[in-house]
Amino acid sequence: GESVGLHLPTLSVQEGDNSIINCAYSNSASDYFIWYKQESGKGPQFIIDIRSNMDKRQGQRVTVLLNKTVKHLSLQIAATQPGDSAVYFCAEDLPNFGNEKLTFGTGTRLTIIP
Amino acid sequence: DTGVSQDPRHKITKRGQNVTFRCDPISEHNRLYWYRQTLGQGPEFLTYFQNEAQLEKSRLLSDRFSAERPKGSFSTLEIQRTEQGDSAMYLCASTSADTQYFGPGTRLTVL
Numbered sequence: 001g002e003s004v005g006l007h008l009p010t011l012s013v014q015e016g017d018n019s020i021i022n023c024a025y026s027n028s029a030s031d032y033f034i035w036y037k038q039e040s041g042k043g044p045q046f047i048i049d050i051r052s053n054m055d056k057r058q059g060q061r062v063t064v065l066l067n068k069t070v071k072h073l074s075l076q077i078a079a080t081q082p083g084d085s086a087v088y089f090c091a092e093d094l095p096n097f098g099n100e101k102l103t104f105g106t107g108t109r110l111t112i113i114p
Numbered sequence: 115d116t117g118v119s120q121d122p123r124h125k126i127t128k129r130g131q132n133v134t135f136r137c138d139p140i141s142e143h144n145r146l147y148w149y150r151q152t153l154g155q156g157p158e159f160l161t162y163f164q165n166e167a168q169l170e171k172s173r174l175l176s177d178r179f180s181a182e183r184p185k186g187s188f189s190t191l192e193i194q195r196t197e198q199g200d201s202a203m204y205l206c207a208s209t210s211a212d213t214q215y216f217g218p219g220t221r222l223t224v225l
Contacts, residue, residue, distance in 0.1 A: 032212055043205050043216035044157065045116070089156050093212070101147070101170070102214060104156025 012111045013080050021108045023073040023090035030092040034102065035064060035075045037086045044089060047075070077110075085112045116140070118217035120206050126223045127196055134192045135220045139208030146189050147214060148181055150174065151203040157216075160204075163189060196224045 013019040025033070031052040036044035050057045050064045050073075057064050063076040073090050087109050091102040117140040127133050139146050144165050149157035160179070161171045165186035175181075178196075183189040193200055201224045207214035 034213065036216075041218075041221075043116070043118075043120075043207075043218045046213055046215060049213055091156070101159050101162060102149075102157075104158070106154065106156055 009106070010109045010111070012113055014113050015082060016079055019077045019080050019084070019110060021075045021077075021088050021090075021110065023075075023105060025071050025073060025090070025092045027092060027094060027103075028068070028071060029094055031095050032093040033064070033066060033073050034091045034093070035062075035073075036089045036091060036104075037084075038089060038107070039086045047088075080110075080112050082112050082114060085110060116215040116217065118206060118208055118215055120204075120217040120220050122220055123218060124221050124223075126225065128225050129198060130195055132192065132194045133196055133222060134190055135204055135222075137189045137191070137206030137208075137217060139187070139189070139206070140210075140215060141187070143208035143210045143215075144186070145209050146183055147207045147209075148189070148191050149205040149207065149216075151205055151219070152201075157205050160191075193222075196222075198224045200224050 034049040035047040037047050038044045048059045048062050048064050050066050055066050061078045065074045087107040089104050089107045091104045119138045121136045146163045148160040151157040159172050160175050161181050163183040166183050178194045181191045203219040203221050205219045207216045
């Protein structure tokens with residue numbers, strides 16, 4: 001079936017550097033994408049989202065890029081901090097008349113090296 | 115803290131026992147979702163409520179699983195005759211629009 005996948009399961013970044021986490025999605029009908037951050041023992045925390053009619057959206061220290069041509073999503077975190085260490089999931093949402101059933105990938109573990 | 119709460123946070127039970135989890139969503143959210151997450155994986159959709167109506171169930175939700183949202187506010191997820199394969203984190207999320215906000219989850223361990 002359709003699924004969301006991630007290119008790299010782990011990523012280590014020096015504190016203060018920028019990080020990029022990538023995600024490939026396979027369903028071209030998906031129209032809404034979300035990045036979540038999950039720390040150990042906690043539920044996923046919303047970071048940023050983007051709709052399919054956009055190709056870039058910025059938040060505080062985070063930017064999401066969407067390339068619909070190659071069905072690729074990325075999360076850029078600027079000036080990484082130790083608190084950014086977590087597992088990051090992208091999730092896609094198929095339009096289904098209000099049932100926003102998210103499909104998640106397996107996640108990328110980001111480790112910030114002090 | 116997203117405003118979604120779940121209880122208990124941890125549950126250890128013996129195989130064959132029944133367990134029930136509770137989720138209290140953000141008060142103005144009319145949609146509530148249950149997901150299951152196993153170690154190293156992303157959350158998987160289980161079921162979904164719009165107000166008190168259960169509108170969709172995943173095939174992951176076997177007959178041993180039942181969920182309710184009787185007054186359109188809090189929800190419960192019950193697992194009967196638990197099996198070791200039920201060990202997972204059970205997550206609840208709520209929304210009134212598109213963005214789903216997750217609770218802290220209930221970690222179930224079946225011995």
